[in-house]
Amino acid sequence: MTEVSIAADKVRIAERRAKALFLIAAGASFLFSVSLWFAGLRDEGLFVGLWVPSILALGALMLTSRNHKS
DSSP, X not given: OOXXXXXXXXXXXXXXXXXXXXXXXXXXXHHHHHHHHHTTOHHHHHHHHTHHHHHHHHHHHHHHHHHHHO
């Protein structure tokens, strides 16, 4: 393997980790929101539920802008 190939593999691994991190954060936010909702804290559950699309949008922005730089 060449150095370029190794570097490209490292970038792909870093991108997969970043995607996984954003999906885990969004999933945790969703589960926390649902747990708040069913615990009777409906306003708080709605507030935390709004984090999910924000986290996913941030992830899309970060990963897209990273791909355009290379």
